[in-house]
Amino acid sequence: MSTPRDLAHAEQRQRILAVARDHLIRDGAAQLSLRKVIKEVGMVSSAIYRYFPNRDALLTALIVEGYQNLARDLGEVRAPEPEVRFRELASRLIAWGRAHPQEFALIYGSPVSGYAAPADTIEPAARVVAPFLDAVAAGELAGELAARSVEADALAAQAAELVAASGVTLTPGAAVGAVEAFTLLVGAFTLQLGGHFVGTFDPFEPLVDRLVATAAQLAGWAS
Template identity: 35%
Template sequence: MAAASLSPRARYREQTRAEIKEIALRQLAEGGTAAVALTRIAKEVGLSGPALYRYFDSRDALLTDLIRDAYTDLAAAVAAAAGTLPAGCARRTRLHTLATAVRTWAVAHPHRYLLIEGAPVPGYTAPPDTLDSARAVLGPFLACFEGAWPASAVRPLADQMTAWARRDSAVAEWAGEHVGVDSQGTALAGAVLVWTQLHGAVSLEVSGQFQGMGHDAGTLLTSQMDSLADTFALD
């Protein structure tokens, strides 16, 4: 619903929720999820503790909203990168372009990226709808593997993914938005391998684990994506 069509009370509520999330993001950037404190947020916003719970009934609820927002922004970055590619571009080029888009967004927003890569706090369980958000990020990568020929080492994974799509209509529908039926197993296998390699490298980079290791993180990611492209015989 457009902001102009909201009642004054509803607009105030949305503005307050946005302010709460802005402060929470700042706390997240300063000290990770452990630094996100509802009592401190309430004080900064000018609300009592109980009043804050009218906007977010728990810290987990606030974190969930931040996770949804992060996925939405990352998916938009990946979709924008995909939109720059000419029709019929090489699949290898597409893979590199999308992987670079993820890395670029993550490096620009490290605290938000780390929030969506793993459990933000012990015991936290993400709601089911965040799966759709994650698929929105991963979906454009499926087209990188349309008609690919996986090496023997990854064929067992492709077979499992083919079986998964056949027994889970939701997976088949999602994959079908990006590739043909005959390519779904291979595309899902490729996308899962991209996800593990890409996010392994990017998570290590944004958390500072590559310092002093003598390599450029972008070069590492390019090497990983090229190796994966070779595994699937991408042009």
């Protein structure tokens, strides 16, 4: 059972994160300053280190929170048909990025100078990919996907590790297809976020429809 002190600590930690998130949205991850966050929260500098020992720890907490928020949003997609679910997940991923551009940039964009994400971020990141793998696994089980082989031994071994870690039943070819599809979606939106489609595919929505369809094809659906 949590003590009042534990609850107070958790509440203050969330307050610090909320202020840090506001700074992230306003200034971007590279400009995130622990000193500025401390000042706005109204804490003495020594006190904040009980919650976050340095800027990297604060960045890690924001990254984990970003993955959790995105995974929670994707978890609302529950279409029973595997291909429909996959397409809805793809659209939802991009829609979340458009609604939360700085958070998307933090978890998938350019790395922050001097920061290396620790192992703590691996499990939250996997929770984002999991629903895509589940949809592909359901499609493969239903016989909807085109059969794909993985000829490169190294790639097949990596696919097998992914399947083992995810706990889903997938052939290596289907696993690789799912990763290719996810990579396409994240990469395309990252380009859009960086302004690389301004003056060309702007507005972005018509291209999103094509990207979602292409992602489904990469994952193995023929339609």
